[in-house]
Amino acid sequence: MDTTRNVEEAIEVLQELGLKEYEARCFVGLTRISTGTAKRLSEITDVPRTRVYDAIRVLEAHGLVEVQHSSPQRFRAVSLDEATKTLRGQYDSRVDRLHRALETVDAIDSEERSIVQEVWGMSGSDAIENRTIQLVGEANEEVVLVIGDESLLTSALVNALNDADEEIDLLIGALTESLVECIHDEVPRARGFVSGLEWLHGPDAGTEETAIGRLLLVDRSSILVSSIMPKTREEQAIFGEGFGNGLVVIARRLMAQGLLPVRDPSTRGQ
Template identity: 30%
Template structure:
């Protein structure tokens, strides 16, 4: 039965643009090689009332071939050819969309200075975007060595071109990274480890201030990671003052 087919395969085909029933129908037909609509329905459990319309759509897309008769038989086109066709269409669509998006230019009366990002990819992409524009000074705080390590190449490059200040809450956890660090006070570390709002624990993982103009803070609220980007120089200045207040007085260098 269809339940034996890898459900991840169906999800992957959905990501490539097929509906769930289209994916189930195509996978079923690949399994059967050649079959009637009734046989496909019995294998995949795609509703019988929809199977003919779905087969018609897949034929129009070029994913299957039809042999007219009584009954009519259907045969799946080689998956390598089908996936290749989808890949080419996807790439062409992506390139065309990017070109069209780059042509857009609208003047807005006012843009927001505060943005929230709620996907890991979006958060890391925005951090790298900010890092690429640093000119003079970068202040970074981290309580998560693994997260900080993802930006090691960018930080190593900035170490040569700007004033780079790296702050951590527990120095011993960051000794594997090839940087010089400053460490926060025990009071600040204790504060970070005990942030609970309305029963939800907040873990501040990463904070960055770039050239005193833009900051991004990354935290976990329960199991959900999110980030807040602020483009207000006065707020960035106040944030910088806070970090100056919570540092241990001595500058801690990594042993080389």
């Protein structure tokens, strides 16, 4: 196991969680020794000794380290479980506060809305997955889903699909036979198929290859299409809703041409 790499990873994550570089380095350093003085910590972490004290103070205020008030002072980190528990608690309570503050605000509008042609863009796999799940949950009749990458078939998504009402047609496709198998195992009642969308996979107008992420069509009136940047693995999506929406209209045309799978239309109206 590459300890150095993990140390760097931990320091990075702690900074993403709001700590400063010195604070992060000191905390990680402390987790590697059961107890230590400022001097020793400074040697391990390359944080200037005189700055260790400041860093420790804020770590202590965050509940991540304990201080022995002797001379010289000794520091130690709380146990890993205790630390993550504390952090989780802090972020949870912040998100709760945010939720409470915002739910009692929501108005100022007086704005025209609903140009039927709206097409929205989003990015970030977690956000796109959230939206995917939400749309699946709102379905009344039909869900058509094409998955382009194995990593997108998360358990949360599988649950959302399996929770869908019995009434709803589930058509789930993928680019490869093996992924279709996998889907059949996870969501047995869905009709699976190998997508007819290879054209989405090719080189994109001369630039680098862009991979298809997902394609979701709900009740033939909401659609979400995402692609994955091959370089960064970042997922980006566009999303439209409403029967008259431009994107949605295009999707229906694709279906009419057989490029998307079609449920037998004679069984229902509309």
